[in-house]
Amino acid sequence: MAVKVIIPTPLRAYAAKKDSTEVTAQTVGEALGSLTTQFAELRKHLFTEDGKLRSFVNVYLNDEDIRYMAREATPVKDGDVVSIVPSIAGGARENG
Amino acid sequence: MATKPQTINDNQAVTGLSNQEILRYSRHLIMPEVGMEGQLRLKNAKVLLIGTGGLGAPLGLYLAAAGVGKLGLVDFDVVDFTNLQRQVTFGTSDVGKHKSEAARARLSNLNPDIQIESFETQLTSANALELFRDFDIIVDGTDNFPTRYLVNDACILLGKPNVYGSIFRFEGQVTVFGMPLGPCYRCLYPEPPPPGLVPSCAEGGVLGVLPGIVGSIQAMETIKLILGSGDHLIGRLLLFDALGMKFRELKLRKNPDCPMCGTNRTIHQLIDYYEFCGVRGEEAPAPNVQVPEITPRDLKARLDRGEDLYILDVREPHEYQICNLKGHLLPLGELPRRVHELDSSREIVAHCRSGKRSAEAVDFLRKAGFRKIHNLRGGILAWSDEVDPSVPKY
Numbered sequence: 001m002a003v004k005v006i007i008p009t010p011l012r013a014y015a016a017k018k019d020s021t022e023v024t025a026q027t028v029g030e031a032l033g034s035l036t037t038q039f040a041e042l043r044k045h046l047f048t049e050d051g052k053l054r055s056f057v058n059v060y061l062n063d064e065d066i067r068y069m070a071r072e073a074t075p076v077k078d079g080d081v082v083s084i085v086p087s088i089a090g091g092a093r094e095n096g
Numbered sequence: 097m098a099t100k101p102q103t104i105n106d107n108q109a110v111t112g113l114s115n116q117e118i119l120r121y122s123r124h125l126i127m128p129e130v131g132m133e134g135q136l137r138l139k140n141a142k143v144l145l146i147g148t149g150g151l152g153a154p155l156g157l158y159l160a161a162a163g164v165g166k167l168g169l170v171d172f173d174v175v176d177f178t179n180l181q182r183q184v185t186f187g188t189s190d191v192g193k194h195k196s197e198a199a200r201a202r203l204s205n206l207n208p209d210i211q212i213e214s215f216e217t218q219l220t221s222a223n224a225l226e227l228f229r230d231f232d233i234i235v236d237g238t239d240n241f242p243t244r245y246l247v248n249d250a251c252i253l254l255g256k257p258n259v260y261g262s263i264f265r266f267e268g269q270v271t272v273f274g275m276p277l278g279p280c281y282r283c284l285y286p287e288p289p290p291p292g293l294v295p296s297c298a299e300g301g302v303l304g305v306l307p308g309i310v311g312s313i314q315a316m317e318t319i320k321l322i323l324g325s326g327d328h329l330i331g332r333l334l335l336f337d338a339l340g341m342k343f344r345e346l347k348l349r350k351n352p353d354c355p356m357c358g359t360n361r362t363i364h365q366l367i368d369y370y371e372f373c374g375v376r377g378e379e380a381p382a383p384n385v386q387v388p389e390i391t392p393r394d395l396k397a398r399l400d401r402g403e404d405l406y407i408l409d410v411r412e413p414h415e416y417q418i419c420n421l422k423g424h425l426l427p428l429g430e431l432p433r434r435v436h437e438l439d440s441s442r443e444i445v446a447h448c449r450s451g452k453r454s455a456e457a458v459d460f461l462r463k464a465g466f467r468k469i470h471n472l473r474g475g476i477l478a479w480s481d482e483v484d485p486s487v488p489k490y
Contacts, residue, residue: 009267009337013429019340056289063346085335085346087285088264089241090150090302 003031003076006083007042014041028061029072031082046084058085109140110165117209121163134323135163139210141322144168144231146219146247148199150307151237151261151314153185158315160203164322166211167203168231171195172218178490182304219243221366224250233321234274235259235314241288242369248273248281249366252356257321261314265302268310268336271329271348272317278330283351288373306338387458390445390470392482408438408446410457419476419488421447428453431460440466447472447479449490 003025007015015021021038025031032053036043046057053059059066060083066074076082113121113135124130124138141164145152148171159167175183175190175198183195190198196214203212215227219238228234228250236247236258244262251258251274258274260281273280313334320326333346355362390398398405407423409416416425426434428448438444444466446454451474458471472479480487 009265019337054289055287056285058284060346063344065347065349067351068349083335083344083346085269085333087241087289088262088267088269089244090239090263 001025001076001078001080003078004081005031005035006081007035008084008086010086010088011042011045011084014045015039025076027072028059028066028074028076028082031076032059032072056087058087059083060085110136112136113139114209117163120207120209124162129325130323134325137322137324138163138319139165141233142166142168142231143233143235143318143322144170144228145235145237146170146243147237147239148183148185148195149173149179149237149239150182150263150302150304151311152199153183154308154311155235155237155315155318156185156199156203157206158312159318160207160210160212162315162319163207163210164318166213166231168213168215168227169196169199169203170215170217170219170227171199172216182302182307184308219246221246221369224366225254228254228256231256233257233259233318235261235318237261237311237314241373244281245288245372246366246369249356249363252280253364253366259314259318259321261310263302263306263310265300266306266338268306268313268338270310270313270317270334270336271332272321275328275330277350279348279350280354280357282356283354284333284348286351286354291374303338306336309338310336387455387462388470389473391473392479395445395472395479396483404443406439406442406444408444408454408457409448410446410454411448415449415490418490421476421479421487423447428457431457435461435464438466440464440468443468443470445470445472447475449475450477451475 001024003023004020005023006020007018012019016039021035023031023034025034032046036046046054048054053072061069061074061076062081066072118125121135124135125132143159143164145155145167148156148169156167156169173195175186175193175195177191180186180188185199185202194216196216200212200214217223219227224246234247234251234256236244238244238247247258256274257272260273261268261270272278317329320328331348333348335344335346350357352358407421409420409423409425410428410431412427413425426437446457446469448454451471454475455471458469461469476487477489480489
């Protein structure tokens with residue numbers, strides 16, 4: 001299934017500055033796996049070392065939170081949109 | 097004859113408007129969605145703004161202009177020159193003044209018929225419940241994770257709506273938390289990101305208009321909550337992408353297992369939110385590593401003696417354009433794959449804006465076998481302070 005993955009601003013630095021990408025997948029988990037194969041640097045921002053989705057990263061299939069569906073096993077269909085929704089705190093204070 | 101405007105009293109609802117107020121709010125009054133009843137609701141409303149910065153600017157201005165009867169402004173910070181690019185409540189003459197007081201002065205001038213109280217304090221677990229108690233609606237316009245969890249938890253404990261907005265570079269999020277049937281911030285984000293995975297200052301910055309738009313949406317939601325009209329952003333997360341100029345909406349569900357607002361609440365009082373978020377105060381997390389450092393004055397002295405030092409600038413190209421120490425530009429993010437461009441036999445001084453990114457670079461290079469390498473302590477900021485004030489700070 002061809003699925004669009006939307007990459008949020010804070011993670012674009014690890015995804016060649018792209019705001020979205022197309023992947024082929026049967027489930028949300030496969031879509032994210034394919035995304036992190038394309039952009040290896042994204043992996044540690046999305047997954048823990050043992051491969052679990054990080055608790056502060058929210059993933060939506062279209063407008064639904066996958067936590068209220070089958071999580072990573074949620075099946076996708078052609079034209080679906082997977083969104084990663086990170087927590088952002090700003091404001092605009094910089095820390096470097 | 098004009099009557100004197102009544103001010104809001106905690107025990108007694110205001111039941112009328114002066115002629116002057118009727119004129120001031122006439123564009124509200126002639127709309128059936130607001131009318132006299134709605135305007136009186138606004139006048140009897142008490143709204144607390146947490147933060148008077150980028151989001152707080154349009155919030156304060158629009159809520160004061162709309163005639164919200166009592167506005168509380170919480171901010172411990174002072175106006176900085178770099179704030180003026182987006183914090184439109186403040187003028188150049190406000191630089192150095194306390195934000196809560198400068199905002200109070202500006203908003204009182206905009207609308208002298210409302211009550212404005214400034215709280216020049218940092219919101220903490222010790223004062224939040226006391227501060228929130230006198231207000232009907234809390235609006236979160238802060239800039240850090242600890243305060244966001246604190247605002248959320250205090251709102252849930254007191255049963256008050258929390259009009260939430262946050263921004264990052266070109267992206268904004270807005271929703272309303274804390275309504276009886278709606279989700280809370282912890283339903284959406286059970287845990288904060290660890291400090292190491294928060295974007296660094298290489299990806300910082302914000303387009304000044306963005307907090308203007310997001311804060312204005314928060315102001316609109318606040319007014320709608322007061323009026324009790326329209327569809328609120330309860331259970332809906334509005335995402336705004338300013339570059340793509342797109343609004344999207346996601347469903348937010350109340351998490352039945354939420355430790356704060358779920359059926360089996362496990363959090364019954366405010367906690368230490370800095371500990372919870374793994375950061376102390378407003379400071380940037382210190383680099384995890386100790387690396388050899390050189391002070392700006394020592395570097396200057398050695399360069400003046402004509403010593404052979406390789407200056408490595410690990411900032412981004414757009415930062416190099418602002419100012420530079422004529423170093424070799426190699427952004428931190430590109431260092432791993434471009435490390436072969438560096439000569440480990442030469443003595444290297446790495447620097448960035450503040451010294452944080454270059455400390456990471458020095459740590460990385462030491463692990464890669466570089467021995468003669470130092471971090472410029474305090475970066476370009478310290479260089480400007482201690483060696484060459486003609487180098488601009490940013």
